[in-house]
Amino acid sequence: MKRIVLTGGGTAGHVTPNLALLPALKADGWEIVYIGSETGIEKKLIEAEGIPYYSIPTGKLRRYLSRQNISDMFKVVKGVKEAGKLLKELKPDLVFSKGGFVAVPVVLGAKKNKIPVIVHESDITPGLANKIAAPFARTVCTTFPETVKYVGKGKGVHTGTPIRAELFRGSREKGLELCQFTADKPVLMLMGGSLGAVKLNDCLREILPHLLEEFQVVHLCGKGHLDQEKADWPGYRQFEYVSDGLADLFAMADVLISRAGSNSISEFLALKKPHLLIPLSAKASRGDQILNARSFEKQGFSMVLPEEDMTPETMEQSVRQLYADREKYIRAMEQAGQTSGVEAVMAQIRKF
Numbered sequence: 001m002k003r004i005v006l007t008g009g010g011t012a013g014h015v016t017p018n019l020a021l022l023p024a025l026k027a028d029g030w031e032i033v034y035i036g037s038e039t040g041i042e043k044k045l046i047e048a049e050g051i052p053y054y055s056i057p058t059g060k061l062r063r064y065l066s067r068q069n070i071s072d073m074f075k076v077v078k079g080v081k082e083a084g085k086l087l088k089e090l091k092p093d094l095v096f097s098k099g100g101f102v103a104v105p106v107v108l109g110a111k112k113n114k115i116p117v118i119v120h121e122s123d124i125t126p127g128l129a130n131k132i133a134a135p136f137a138r139t140v141c142t143t144f145p146e147t148v149k150y151v152g153k154g155k156g157v158h159t160g161t162p163i164r165a166e167l168f169r170g171s172r173e174k175g176l177e178l179c180q181f182t183a184d185k186p187v188l189m190l191m192g193g194s195l196g197a198v199k200l201n202d203c204l205r206e207i208l209p210h211l212l213e214e215f216q217v218v219h220l221c222g223k224g225h226l227d228q229e230k231a232d233w234p235g236y237r238q239f240e241y242v243s244d245g246l247a248d249l250f251a252m253a254d255v256l257i258s259r260a261g262s263n264s265i266s267e268f269l270a271l272k273k274p275h276l277l278i279p280l281s282a283k284a285s286r287g288d289q290i291l292n293a294r295s296f297e298k299q300g301f302s303m304v305l306p307e308e309d310m311t312p313e314t315m316e317q318s319v320r321q322l323y324a325d326r327e328k329y330i331r332a333m334e335q336a337g338q339t340s341g342v343e344a345v346m347a348q349i350r351k352f
């Protein structure tokens with residue numbers, strides 16, 4: 001039996017594509033092992049799938065000066081050592097890395113043990129972790145076609161994003177039941193990325209009384225960001241993070257507001273869900289979400305509101321406009337015909 005090590009973590013977007021591959025990998029007869037961090041979101045999500053999970057120490061690699069850089073550097077070195085040792089014992093035939101800081105020591109450990117590596121890059125331009133990992137990879141799968149040119153000659157393959165199959169099997173009725181909503185009023189869903197988005201949460205909650213006149217609102221607000229005061233508001237339902245049941249919430253949602261994390265927007269496109277993107281600003285990130293959003297906007301899939309222009313008023317106006325124009329966005333997404341990248345990624349995996 002062939003053995004594959006999956007890695008990736010830190011945010012859910014570095015884990016959900018790995019989750020999406022599990023059924024196909026099992027069907028092909030791979031024995032699956034996961035290497036992730038000691039405390040990251042990947043631990044809970046992967047252990048829930050019954051996949052053997054090994055943790056290694058991880059440190060964040062920063063582009064800016066921080067006192068933590070020194071202690072994190074030690075953790076990275078320790079992580080590389082432990083990942084190398086683990087891989088020597090596990091002897092996998094392949095390592096598949098979805099990125100994030102935990103993946104760097106695993107990829108370096110694979111290189112040391114001469115184990116082939118496939119990397120998946122979700123954003124238009126590779127993040128720091130994948131920039132370090134890509135030179136050691138045989139293949140770099142990409143969500144966006146334009147990324148192929150950034151990842152090393154002959155390595156890039158445009159595969160799209162592996163999307164969890166269950167997301168295509170959601171039930172609107174079950175979603176309504178879960179939220180205790182009625183069928184006669186449209187549903188707006190806000191999704192702030194896997195860690196939530198405080199600015200989006202606050203802005204939405206300011207205009208909630210207005211929005212509730214026209215919409216029912218389901219809000220994925222991120223861990224620690226529930227607003228207890230509004231817990232009993234009729235037509236408003238909050239969740240910190242949803243695993244089972246996300247498919248039903250998607251099926252129920254008429255329109256969405258979201259950050260422009262690559263995995264979320266790939267899901268909206270595949271599910272043809274009209275959405276307003278408010279990408280994380282270039283001050284708080286390397287600007288990857290701005291590029292993701294711009295690409296989707298150019299193709300007619302998304303309405304975009306830059307964070308600098310976001311006020312309660314512009315958010316409300318944009319949502320109402322999005323709802324009025326929803327058919328236009330659905331048509332553009334239908335024409336694109338984008339589905340899940342699971343099969344395209346599996347085609348690369350099957351080469352090993």
Ligand SMILES: CC(=O)N[C@H]1[C@@H](OP(=O)(O)OP(=O)(O)OC[C@H]2O[C@@H](n3ccc(=O)[nH]c3=O)[C@H](O)[C@@H]2O)O[C@H](CO)[C@@H](O)[C@@H]1O
Pocket residue numbers: 011012013014016122123191192193194195220240241242243246260261262263264265267280288289292
């Ligand atoms: C703040 C940050 O650094 N964000 C980055 C992070 O996004 P981040 O991981 O935050 O967001 P993504 O949109 O890429 O992925 C979120 C994933 O979590 C799932 N989900 C979310 C909420 C929930 O309740 N349940 C659930 O299952 C979504 O369906 C999706 O599959 O990695 C992405 C991919 O490299 C980048 O594009 C983002 O810029």
